[in-house]
Amino acid sequence: MTDNTTGLWVKEIKIDLDGCTGCKSCMRACFVDVIRWDEESRRPVVAYPEDCVWCLACECACPEQVIEVVPEIPAPLRSSY
Amino acid sequence: MKTLETLGEVITTDVLVVGGGIGGLVAAVKAKEENPGLDVLIAEKQTTGWAGKATKIGGFLAFLKPGDDPDTFIDFQVRSCGFYLNDQRTLTKYVHHTNEAVQQFADWGARLAKTPDGALLSFPAFWAPGFSMTLIDIDLMRPIRARARKLGTRFLDKIHVVDLLTDGDRIAGAVGFDIVTGRFYILKAKATILANGSCGYKVRRFWVSGTGDGVAAAFRVGAEMRNAEFGNLYGHTVFQDTDSGMVGCEHLVNSAGENLKQKYLPGAGPAGVFLPIQLAIGMQREVVEGRGPIRFAPPPSEEVAHKPPVELPKLEEWMRRIQERERQYGLPSEAQREIGAPLHGETSCVKVDQDMRTTLEGLWAIGDASYAGSAVAGAMPSPPGISPGSGVMYAVISAAWAGPSAARYAAEAGPPEVDGRGVETLKQEVFAPLQREGGVQPVEAISALQDVAAPMKYNLRRSKDRLEEGLARIEAVKERLPELQAQDLHYLSKCHEVRSMTLCAELTFRAALMRTESRGFHFREDYPETDDANWLKWVILRRAGGRAGGGAAGQAGDHGGDIELSTESIPIGEYTVRPK
Ligand SMILES: Cc1cc2nc3c(=O)[nH]c(=O)nc-3n(C[C@H](O)[C@H](O)[C@H](O)COP(=O)(O)OP(=O)(O)OC[C@H]3O[C@@H](n4cnc5c(N)ncnc54)[C@H](O)[C@@H]3O)c2cc1C
Ligand code: SF4
Numbered sequence: 001m002t003d004n005t006t007g008l009w010v011k012e013i014k015i016d017l018d019g020c021t022g023c024k025s026c027m028r029a030c031f032v033d034v035i036r037w038d039e040e041s042r043r044p045v046v047a048y049p050e051d052c053v054w055c056l057a058c059e060c061a062c063p064e065q066v067i068e069v070v071p072e073i074p075a076p077l078r079s080s081y
Numbered sequence: 082m083k084t085l086e087t088l089g090e091v092i093t094t095d096v097l098v099v100g101g102g103i104g105g106l107v108a109a110v111k112a113k114e115e116n117p118g119l120d121v122l123i124a125e126k127q128t129t130g131w132a133g134k135a136t137k138i139g140g141f142l143a144f145l146k147p148g149d150d151p152d153t154f155i156d157f158q159v160r161s162c163g164f165y166l167n168d169q170r171t172l173t174k175y176v177h178h179t180n181e182a183v184q185q186f187a188d189w190g191a192r193l194a195k196t197p198d199g200a201l202l203s204f205p206a207f208w209a210p211g212f213s214m215t216l217i218d219i220d221l222m223r224p225i226r227a228r229a230r231k232l233g234t235r236f237l238d239k240i241h242v243v244d245l246l247t248d249g250d251r252i253a254g255a256v257g258f259d260i261v262t263g264r265f266y267i268l269k270a271k272a273t274i275l276a277n278g279s280c281g282y283k284v285r286r287f288w289v290s291g292t293g294d295g296v297a298a299a300f301r302v303g304a305e306m307r308n309a310e311f312g313n314l315y316g317h318t319v320f321q322d323t324d325s326g327m328v329g330c331e332h333l334v335n336s337a338g339e340n341l342k343q344k345y346l347p348g349a350g351p352a353g354v355f356l357p358i359q360l361a362i363g364m365q366r367e368v369v370e371g372r373g374p375i376r377f378a379p380p381p382s383e384e385v386a387h388k389p390p391v392e393l394p395k396l397e398e399w400m401r402r403i404q405e406r407e408r409q410y411g412l413p414s415e416a417q418r419e420i421g422a423p424l425h426g427e428t429s430c431v432k433v434d435q436d437m438r439t440t441l442e443g444l445w446a447i448g449d450a451s452y453a454g455s456a457v458a459g460a461m462p463s464p465p466g467i468s469p470g471s472g473v474m475y476a477v478i479s480a481a482w483a484g485p486s487a488a489r490y491a492a493e494a495g496p497p498e499v500d501g502r503g504v505e506t507l508k509q510e511v512f513a514p515l516q517r518e519g520g521v522q523p524v525e526a527i528s529a530l531q532d533v534a535a536p537m538k539y540n541l542r543r544s545k546d547r548l549e550e551g552l553a554r555i556e557a558v559k560e561r562l563p564e565l566q567a568q569d570l571h572y573l574s575k576c577h578e579v580r581s582m583t584l585c586a587e588l589t590f591r592a593a594l595m596r597t598e599s600r601g602f603h604f605r606e607d608y609p610e611t612d613d614a615n616w617l618k619w620v621i622l623r624r625a626g627g628r629a630g631g632g633a634a635g636q637a638g639d640h641g642g643d644i645e646l647s648t649e650s651i652p653i654g655e656y657t658v659r660p661k
């Protein structure tokens with residue numbers, strides 16, 4: 001099995017802004033500050049994808065279902081032995 | 082001397098709750114219910130009612146159902162999980178509060194599992210006699226957040242609380258910064274409740290928000306710590322694939338196909354999904370002795386996960402999504418999955434009494450911040466520990482004790498005085514990593530810390546030599562903390578998280594070095610026996626010389642100072658469960 005050398009849990013966080021209504025739910029749902037708010041466009045910004053752990057809380061919270069988080073597998077979890 | 086107002090945004094409140102996860106929300110509600118006239122403020126690093134670990138739960142709640150046997154359960158808890166390091170009075174009080182806590186969830190409008198005729202669904206706890214389990218949906222915080230708001234609680238989101246303020250011997254609130262705007266906050270409070278979780282060293286996926294900020298802040302101002310050596314939970318998982326799913330312990334095999342449960346726990350009863358320490362150590366031994374990798378090899382009949390017949394739509398939707406994503410992007414289903422046992426950590430050692438008061442006046446600590454420190458669990462780390470369903474329950478029950486206790490104190494106490502000079506120093510300390518050019522990036526420091534906190538050879542299969550080697554490596558990380566550099570406010574938050582995590586690791590390793598015996602999750606290869614004659618004691622840690630002076634916690638470059646260790650005899654003679 002190949003190791004994950006990127007140290008990241010996630011490949012990509014896709015938000016289809018055309019379908020987004022600007023409700024802020026995704027930003028609130030994120031427990032580690034990955035998603036920030038752009039006050040000008042009043043839309044979410046994926047500001048810190050490097051901290052995403054694909055908990056999918058943002059996806060579950062989005063009323064328009066326009067978010068898709070693509071995981072990076074294998075995971076960057078190191079063996080503890 | 083500058084006035085506080087020139088240093089930042091000053092907010093005065095009666096009860097400050099640090100952390101707006103499940104514990105913090107309930108503490109705020111209970112403080113308000115105790116005394117609606119008090120001002121209650123929650124300061125949360127992310128978003129109150131969404132953040133923390135309660136939105137990541139498997140839904141389990143463990144409780145004493147009417148008709149269950151509390152004495153049998155407590156006896157089991159003390160003998161087989163806590164190994165006599167429990168504060169049996171707090172444990173007993175806790176056990177008798179659990180049924181009320183479940184009812185409270187129902188009254189608040191959280192969704193609990195029901196039987197077809199509408200009664201609460203419950204089933205015997207699979208890990209302990211005399212106790213029951215039920216299930217709750219993962220949107221459990223929503224109605225509590227609504228209730229807190231209705232009662233007039235103020236929420237301050239995106240605030241990273243860094244340090245506690247002092248007024249003489251009393252805690253006077255906290256300081257922190259807005260991780261979006263960078264504004265500095267001086268939160269003056271008559272009573273402060275730490276509800277900001279335990280330290281998991283950012284190893285496992287759903288535990289990354291636990292960075293021990295409350296534990297570290299309390300230590301820095303001189304609060305005592307207890308049971309810090311039990312900040313070393315390991316769980317086994319399909320680690321290289323997705324870090325999800327805790328598979329059954331029964332079916333772990335080495336490369337020769339030997340079953341590890343039969344090898345290391347012969348004759349033991351069902352082990353369920355939680356990893357007993359002997360098995361964890363056995364896994365490590367297998368791998369270092371060349372019989373790895375460890376794999377999960379269930380008989381075909383058990384491969385299909387059992388799905389409980391309940392309707393908890395949010396939990397079900399979340400799990401469905403996760404599983405679909407794993408299927409879509411994960412390893413093919415025929416691939417042999419390697420099992421690892423990464424660190425959960427869960428250092429949660431703030432020492433508290435039966436009302437969740439810390440050893441400092443005006444400061445309480447609840448939930449994951451004080452799970453080990455309350456000694457409710459004894460010789461084991463915070464939830465899931467080996468008591469599934471106790472994390473949320475301990476958070477809400479400890480909150481239900483701390484909220485009213487803090488409210489009563491705040492109603493009597495005068496306003497605290499906060500010294501501007503101390504606050505100015507703290508402010509410099511908070512923002513220093515932003516001013517540096519070059520230096521250590523927080524991700525580098527996290528990685529270096531994980532390299533010592535996470536390996537089993539240091540934190541699980543312990544010995545004097547290896548603990549000292551580990552401590553030297555922690556010291557090396559600590560020495561570089563003054564060079565931490567933040568490229569922006571998000572990373573500034575990370576710099577302070579690393580500072581907290583480093584201190585938590587040191588507390589755990591120092592306590593582990595002092596306890597020269599093996600007990601519960603603390604295994605010393607050089608002292609493999611449990612020594613009741615000498616070690617029915619708690620290891621207590623505090624900052625050498627008490628707190629830092631100057632009206633506030635820190636001086637520039639304050640990373641916790643030296644650690645003073647002592648022991649406190651457990652009043653076992655006053656307890657009902659004693660070693661035979
Ligand atoms: C994957 C997983 C599954 C679990 N399953 C179960 C289960 O089935 N049953 C069960 O009972 N328990 C379970 N637990 C444990 C349970 O979730 C926790 O014990 C519980 O959430 C603890 O609540 P808390 O409020 O004390 O801490 P947390 O939920 O950790 O909340 C702490 C809050 O403080 C905030 N915070 C942190 N630092 C700061 C700071 N410096 N300034 C301001 N705010 C800060 C955080 O953002 C967070 O919102 C599980 C945990 C995980 C991770
Ligand atoms: S998947 Fe989780 S961690 Fe990632 S952006 Fe969404 S809420 Fe945040």
Ligand code: SF4
Pocket residue numbers: 015019020021022023024025026027043044061062063064065066067
């Ligand atoms: S939750 Fe969905 S609709 Fe709401 S702001 Fe985020 S992406 Fe847009």
